Amino acid sequence: MNTTLKTKxxxxxxxxxxDQDAMVDTIMSDMDVMYWLPYSxxxxxxxxxxxxxxxxxxxxxxxGFVTEALTACLDWIFIKPEIFCVHAVTDNExxxxxxxMEKLGMKHSKDVDLYDSVAKGEGLLPFYSIERxxxxxxxxxxxxx
Ligand SMILES: CC(C)(COP(=O)(O)OP(=O)(O)OC[C@H]1O[C@@H](n2cnc3c(N)ncnc32)[C@H](O)[C@@H]1OP(=O)(O)O)[C@@H](O)C(=O)NCCC(=O)NCCS
Numbered sequence: 001m002n003t004t005l006k007t008k009x010x011x012x013x014x015x016x017x018x019d020q021d022a023m024v025d026t027i028m029s030d031m032d033v034m035y036w037l038p039y040s041x042x043x044x045x046x047x048x049x050x051x052x053x054x055x056x057x058x059x060x061x062x063x064g065f066v067t068e069a070l071t072a073c074l075d076w077i078f079i080k081p082e083i084f085c086v087h088a089v090t091d092n093e094x095x096x097x098x099x100x101m102e103k104l105g106m107k108h109s110k111d112v113d114l115y116d117s118v119a120k121g122e123g124l125l126p127f128y129s130i131e132r133x134x135x136x137x138x139x140x141x142x143x144x145x
Contacts, residue, residue: 005072012069026057033058036094038115050077052088054100061096067103074104078132087129089114091122101128105138 005012015023027033033055052073054066077083089112090097098108111124118124 003076005076007068007072010065010069010072012072027055030058036091036097050083050086052086054088054097067100070100070104074130074135078135081132083132085129085131086135087127089125089127092126098126098128104130105135106130 002014037053037055052070054070056066074086077086086106088097088101088106090101101108106128107130108126109129110127112127114125114127
């Protein structure tokens with residue numbers, strides 16, 4: 001993705017190696033953030049759908065930034081007619097993440113055994129998803145296939 005997405009407050013772009021130190025300083029060295037994230041080699045795939053995953057530095061929590069960023073991402077993702085559904089998986093206790101998904105219109109559609117969650121004793125994880133037609137309809141966008 002070479003696309004740059006701009007929102008009212010944010011510029012979203014592909015990460016580069018020069019972001020590494022900032023990522024370590026703001027995300028990877030903060031256990032309150034990392035607690036909720038899977039290990040980097042754990043990527044989920046469900047029926048070829050696309051997954052959104054997200055985190056923001058703790059000092060920025062609760063200001064609406066991730067909802068704003070994901071809205072721009074979903075607007076961009078669903079321009080592509082071949083992408084029919086987007087999903088995200090979170091933890092049962094991660095109410096902030098669940099709230100973000102709800103604000104995007106995503107629905108808790110099932111619970112899944114992911115990232116060895118059952119084997120690790122964490123149980124099934126809430127799986128949220130939204131279909132293209134539902135998202136575009138919610139935003140008043142005409143759907144053309
Ligand atoms: C989850 C996370 C990405 C949310 O980012 P954010 O920019 O703070 O999200 P927003 O401000 O857009 O929205 C957060 C919503 O959750 C709500 N919320 C925050 N903490 C909450 C809590 N403990 N319980 C219930 N709701 C909570 C906020 O009030 C807000 O909802 P509102 O707009 O209706 O008031 C951020 O907290 C984070 O980086 N957490 C650590 C990493 C993580 O959990 N990633 C997701 C893994 S699935």
